[in-house]
Amino acid sequence: MAKEEFRDVIQRCQILNEEDFKGEDFDHFQAAGKKCLEEGYIAEVLEIIQNEKNKVIIKSMGWNLVGPLIRCTHEYKENDIERDRCKKILDKLVEFCNPKELVLGFLEQIEQTSKEQMSQTVLLLLKPLQEVLLKLHRNKAYSIGLSLSTILNQLSLLPVPYTAQQVQEDMHGLCRCCNALTDFVNPFVDEVVRHMETSDGGCKDLKEELLSFCLKSLKYPLLMAELEELPEETIKHPLRQFAADILGILLDIRELIPKVFPQHGCKNQIWDNEGLVEIEQEQSADSLACLSYIVFVQDFGMNYFPVVFHPSYILQCNMVHIQVLLERKEESVLSKGLDLLESCLLRLEDNSLFLQYLEFRSFITIPQDMVKLMTLCPFEPLRKKSLKLLQLYINKFEEEGKYTLFRCLLKTSNHSGVEAYIIQNIKNQIDLSLKSTKSSKCFTGLQLVSLLDAVLSLPEGAETDLLQNSDRIMASLNLLRYLIIRDNENDNKTCIWTELTKIEQNFLKPLHTGLNMSRAHYEAEIKNKKENRRESHTSKTVCSVTVAGGKMPTMTSEMELQVLQSALFTFDLMESVLARVEELVEVKTKIAAEANTGVK
Incomplete structure (x- = not known):
């Protein structure tokens, strides 16, 4: 029935001129053709089409x-x-x-x-x-752009394979589609190249x-993809190849270097916040960041x-991308x-x-991001x-840069462990300066004093949560102990001895009280x-405890006691180092006093 109906439509239209086709002719043709395909009369439809x-x-x-033809193709796969x-x-x-x-x-x-059925x-x-x-x-250009945009938008619904196994399986067909897209655009790239060569x-x-x-492809799927080589050398990574192809297209149309090193200069990207906003409006920041990764990490196109x-x-040029x-x-x-x-x-x-x-915004925000x-x-x-x-x-920074970076991170990190790490770095820099034959502007002398003021202090005085800030406090005590041992009172290169009274007032005494x-x-x-616990006659009673300002997970009373004992152990450690510092101060002060008396 369907194929007869389709043939009737065809015969009726054969006697008409193209301009005489009416809307109902189009409707009948579509309905009859669709029905034929759905009922499996594909050979008959092909015969009519080829006539x-x-x-x-x-x-x-x-x-x-x-x-109907696409649906039929999927059905008969x-x-x-x-x-x-x-x-x-x-x-x-x-x-x-x-x-x-x-x-x-x-x-x-x-x-x-x-x-x-997207990839199919x-x-x-x-x-x-x-x-x-x-x-x-x-x-033509508009239609090509619309086609590429539509295809990429639909492919973006597919998950990006991440592991080597997922890439090899390519369950959703994304890798195959990406490589096919390269073949798809090649004739249009060639057309652009021809016109560029003739300068018309x-x-x-x-x-x-x-x-x-290219920019859309860099954002998806390449930004999300793992682009390292697959472990099996015999297997080619399809998305890595797609990345190489995208860079090849950019190179062919002479946009690779301008996009990696913009013509307006990376100065606008870094120095000028408004310039950065303008760049992001012009093109995807994610895309350019991915492009830089492919060029500088994967080494694609570096020889150009x-x-x-x-x-x-x-x-500098990459900091905004990072x-x-x-x-x-x-x-x-x-x-x-x-x-x-x-x-x-x-x-x-x-x-x-x-x-x-460090005057450039990215150079400060990136260490904070880390x-x-x-x-x-x-x-x-x-x-x-x-x-x-x-x-x-x-x-990578010279000492003034390190000094400024340390001050910034101490103010912004809000994490005791990170602050302790920075203080350890400060100690290392002071040690290098004291060992060097060259004078240091930042890690000896008066400029060091303001940095020590930030380090040798308690955030909230005697009421500081010592447990929460234990890493920082221990690092500060160790730094102070080092300075007292390393820098004699007569030398006083770090100004630690002239600042000792202030340190005792702002750090040591409040720490004693807090402990x-x-x-x-x-x-x-x-x-x-x-x-x-004695009253309840069990150690398995479930309870909760608050430590360092935060509520700990639910635990038994025995576990809770272990946590509290651990806190006391931390205080013991602090007291031990604090006592050692005070002992060193007393001994070295006495030695200095005796030396001065002997001189007199």
């Missing part, structure tokens, strides 16, 4: 069969004969139909396809869509559409860059940010960055790498818990 007598009909109405017939029908539609209508028909099918539909239509686009003359100024719009495609760029300039990556939450993106920072820092010699770099990663990131490898890179970052208060509080808590 030269029907060429005018197919030219005007054939694009209406695209939807296990039947090679019928699937091949569907593809032949599609080829004939490409040959006869109006290109503009076919483009819209193809894109409509891509937009309407389900997530499960895209892979099926890319070649026909390419052929149709190549036929266009008017609005043509294809400017097409070039912009290809550039937009001039060797005149100084490592510090490369770091900042963009480190502000994301995804593990793969954060990892790219850290890798890009590491790659730039390793190009630099230690002590080569001047203080002036501190957040060190303390808050749920991924342990990234926490460890952030700590390693923070030290590498510190090492006494804290010890009394925790000892009373332990006594109460032990009495309560």
Whole structure:
């Protein structure tokens, strides 16, 4: 019934001229053709399509069969004969139909396809869509841009394979689609290149559409993808190849170097906050950050860059990209940010960055971002790498830069462990300065005093939560002990002896008071818990305890007692170092006094 109805429609339209086709003819053709395909009369439809007598009909109405034909192709994916017939029908539609209508028909099918059939539909239509686009003359660049944008938008619904196994399996077909997209755009890239070589100024719009495609591809899927080589050397990483292809397109259309080193100069990216906003409005910050990662970490396209760029300039240009990556939450993106920072820092010699770099916003915010990663990131490898890179970052600054960086991090980190780490760095710098034959402007003398004021103090005086700040306090005590041992009163290179009275008043005495208060509080808590435990006759009673301002997980009374005892042990440790410091002060003061008396 369906095939007879379709033949009737065809016969009726054969006697009409193209301009005489009415709306009802289009409706009847679409309904009958769709029914034929759905009922499996594919051979009959192919026969009608291939008949030269029907060429005018197919030219005007054939694009209406695209939807049913795509569904039919998916349905017969296990039947090679019928699937091949569907593809032949599609080829004939490409040959006869109006290109503009076919483009819209193809894109409509891509937009309407389900997530499960997305890659199948895209892979099926890319070649026909390419052929149709190549036929266009008017609005060609717009149609190509619309096609690429539609395809990428739909592919972005698919998850990006991350592990080596996921990449190899390519369950959702994303890798295959990306590599097919490269073949899809190649003829249009060649067209732009030809016009650029003749300098006729043509294809400017097409070039912009290809550039937009590259930037979108960098944001998805490449930003989220793991681009390291697969462990099996025989297997080629498809998304890594896609990244190389995208860089190849940028290189061909002469946009690679301008996008890595913008013509307005990275000065606007770093020096001028308004300039950064302008850049982000013009093009995706994520895309450019991913591009820099691919170039400087994966070393794609590096041989095309001039060797005149100084490592510090490369770091400057990349800081805004590193900042963009480190502000994301995804593990793969954060990892790219850290890798890009590491790659730039390793190009630099230690002590080569001047203080002036810290006037640029990114140079201050990035170490703060690393501190957040060190303390808050749920991924342990990234926490460890952030700590390693923070030290590498510190090492690249000369001493004035280190000094300013230390002050900034002490003020902003709000984490006792990080503050202790910075104080240890300060101690190391003082030690280097005292051993050096050159005088230090920052880590000896009066300028060191303001830094010591920030270190040798309690945030809230005697009421400071000593347990929560134990790491910082222990590091401060160890620094003070070192200074007293290393710097004699007669030398006083660090000004520690002239500042000792102030240190005792602002740090040592409040610490004594705080330790006494804290010890009394925790000892009373332990006594109460032990009495309560005897009354309940069990150590398995579930309870909760608040330590360092935070509520601990629910625990038994025995576990709670262990936590309280651990706190007392921490106080013992502090008291031990504090006593040692006071003992050293007393001994060295006495020695200095005796020496002065002997001189007199």
